[in-house]
Amino acid sequence: MNWSTKAWQEIGPIYQKIIEMPFIEELMKGSLPLEKFQFYMVQDAHYLDQFGRALAIIAARTHDLEDSLAFIKFAEGAVVVEKALHESYFEGYGLKERGSIQPTCHHYGHFLKSTAALQPVEVAIAAVLPCFWIYKEVGDHIYSNQVSDNNPYQKWIDTYAGEEFGLITQRAVAISDRIALGCTPKQRQAMTEAFITASRLEYEFWHSAYTLRRW
Numbered sequence: 001m002n003w004s005t006k007a008w009q010e011i012g013p014i015y016q017k018i019i020e021m022p023f024i025e026e027l028m029k030g031s032l033p034l035e036k037f038q039f040y041m042v043q044d045a046h047y048l049d050q051f052g053r054a055l056a057i058i059a060a061r062t063h064d065l066e067d068s069l070a071f072i073k074f075a076e077g078a079v080v081v082e083k084a085l086h087e088s089y090f091e092g093y094g095l096k097e098r099g100s101i102q103p104t105c106h107h108y109g110h111f112l113k114s115t116a117a118l119q120p121v122e123v124a125i126a127a128v129l130p131c132f133w134i135y136k137e138v139g140d141h142i143y144s145n146q147v148s149d150n151n152p153y154q155k156w157i158d159t160y161a162g163e164e165f166g167l168i169t170q171r172a173v174a175i176s177d178r179i180a181l182g183c184t185p186k187q188r189q190a191m192t193e194a195f196i197t198a199s200r201l202e203y204e205f206w207h208s209a210y211t212l213r214r215w
C-alpha cells in the first residue's frame with residue numbers, strides 16, 4: 001500500500017468528523033450564518049499568506065527540480081487563485097478591513113511555516129498535503145450532496161470541487177508518495193504524524209470559525 005493510502009486511512013475518523021461538523025453541513029445547505037463564513041474568510045486570507053510562504057520554503061528545499069517547480073506553482077495558486085476567491089467574497093460582502101489573525105489560524109499557520117523551515121523536507125511535504133487533499137474531498141462531498149440550487153457559498157464549493165483543484169491535489173499526493181518510497185519507515189512515520197496533525201488543524205480551523213473563537 002502506498003504512503004498516502006495508509007495516511008488517509010489514519011485520518012479516517014478526523015475526516016468523518018469534518019464532514020459531519022455543523023460548519024460543513026450548513027455550508028452544504030447554504031444555511032451557514034454569514035457571520036461565521038465571514039470570520040472563516042478573514043482567517044483564511046491570513047492562512048493563505050502563511051500557507052503560500054510554507055509552500056515557497058518547501059520549493060526551495062526539495063531535492064528534485066521538478067518538485068521545486070511544482071511547489072512554486074502551488075504557492076502561486078494559494079496566493080493568486082484562492083485569494084481571488086476571497087476577494088470576490090470580500091467585495092460581495094463589502095468587507096474592507098481584513099481583521100486580525102485569531103488563535104487557531106495563528107497556530108496552524110505557524111505550524112506549517114516552522115515545519116516547512118525546520119523539519120526534514122518529506123515531513124514538510126506531508127504537513128501541507130491535508131490542505132489540498134481534505135479541501136478536495138470536502139469540496140467533492142459537498143458538491144455531490146448539495147440540496148440547494150441557490151447556495152450563497154457556491155463559488156467556494158465550485159473552487160474546491162473543481163477540476164483544477166483536483167489536478168493540483170493529485171500532483172501533491174503523487175509527489176508525497178514518490179518521496180515516501182525513498183524514505184525509511186521512521187521517516188515515513190514522521191510524515192504520517194505531520195499529516196495527522198495538519199488534518200486535526202483543518203478540523204480546528206472550521207470549528208473555530210463556527211464558534212467565532214477569538215483571543
Ligand SMILES: Cc1ncc(CN)c(N)n1
Pocket residue numbers: 044047048082130131132135202205
Ligand atoms: C485552512 C485552509 N486549509 C486549506 C485550504 C485550501 N488550500 C484553505 N483555503 N484553507
